[in-house]
Amino acid sequence: MMNDVVLSVRNLETEFLTDNGPVKVLHGVSFDVKKGKTLGLVGESGCGKSVTSMSIMGLLPKPYGNVVSGEIIYRNKDLVTLPASEMYEMRGNNIAIIFQDPMTALNPVHTIGKQLMEVLELHRPELAKKERRQYALEMLDKVKIPMPEKRLDEYPHNLSGGMRQRVMIAMALACKPDILICDEPTTALDVTVQASILELMNDLQEETGMSMIFITHDLGVVAEVCDDVAVMYAGKIVEKADVFDIFDNPQHPYTKRLLGFMPDLDSEPKQLIDIKPVDVTEFPEFRG
Numbered sequence: 001m002m003n004d005v006v007l008s009v010r011n012l013e014t015e016f017l018t019d020n021g022p023v024k025v026l027h028g029v030s031f032d033v034k035k036g037k038t039l040g041l042v043g044e045s046g047c048g049k050s051v052t053s054m055s056i057m058g059l060l061p062k063p064y065g066n067v068v069s070g071e072i073i074y075r076n077k078d079l080v081t082l083p084a085s086e087m088y089e090m091r092g093n094n095i096a097i098i099f100q101d102p103m104t105a106l107n108p109v110h111t112i113g114k115q116l117m118e119v120l121e122l123h124r125p126e127l128a129k130k131e132r133r134q135y136a137l138e139m140l141d142k143v144k145i146p147m148p149e150k151r152l153d154e155y156p157h158n159l160s161g162g163m164r165q166r167v168m169i170a171m172a173l174a175c176k177p178d179i180l181i182c183d184e185p186t187t188a189l190d191v192t193v194q195a196s197i198l199e200l201m202n203d204l205q206e207e208t209g210m211s212m213i214f215i216t217h218d219l220g221v222v223a224e225v226c227d228d229v230a231v232m233y234a235g236k237i238v239e240k241a242d243v244f245d246i247f248d249n250p251q252h253p254y255t256k257r258l259l260g261f262m263p264d265l266d267s268e269p270k271q272l273i274d275i276k277p278v279d280v281t282e283f284p285e286f287r288g
């Protein structure tokens, strides 16, 4: 592995056992994540982005979801074959994830402070109780939540969607992961809130030197945060390039089509007739 690569996904195949038998969802997915850089994993809804992130995190629903072949190499270990106990250690400590909807990840009946301190108790056992509260405050401050002292005693529903996502980012970063997987973290947020979260993520990455996998279907977001891009279509990576080449010199027809979806502010609005939905019927794994 080249030494600037922190995570290497190679020929990953993941399938689900369904009532109609096994259905393969990932068909040999390969990409590298570089140290301190952000890889964008981009593609339409249903193409397999979240299944890829769940495969990396070892969070596929068991016993139905399984990686059936391929490797996920991190620090010379293959996460696919890592014992569950080591995978448990890895999650949060080395590789963390944030999701689209923080409300499902936060527990509605506990205060923000309690939940943050629980994470710290689990992953930073060296901190004493008093230090944990102090550290939780620092984390909220780091993700630019105003009046962090007050927020610690509030419940998730007291916070706006953007503030909740900042709390999730604080929790993910509390353990100083090497790699942060962001699965459509700003999709549910309105555009201005999204922009401020993306700016925060860029700043935090610069400060911590962590790597990110940024999952999105939004090419505008890709342009904001990614260094490298892997374009995914129907469970396959169809194109990989640095972010400039993806926009300036896309190779694969699907990438070109994705770019056609982008509003171009300099020219006339694109005619609707240009936008052809992808024909998913040719891929039996697309259901519903």
Ligand SMILES: Nc1ncnc2c1ncn2[C@@H]1O[C@H](COP(=O)(O)OP(=O)(O)O)[C@@H](O)[C@H]1O
Residues within 6 Å of the ligand: 016, 018, 025, 043, 044, 045, 046, 047, 048, 049, 050, 051, 052, 061, 064, 065, 285, 286, 287
């Ligand atoms: N638990 C599951 N059981 C069966 N199929 C699933 C399951 N989770 C996801 N899939 C299928 O895997 C494919 C990719 O889904 P997903 O990775 O969630 O797409 P996205 O790119 O939108 O994140 C979809 O066809 C979806 O139906």
Ligand SMILES: [Mg+2]
Residues within 6 Å of the ligand: 049, 050, 051, 183, 184
């Ligand atoms: Mg998804």
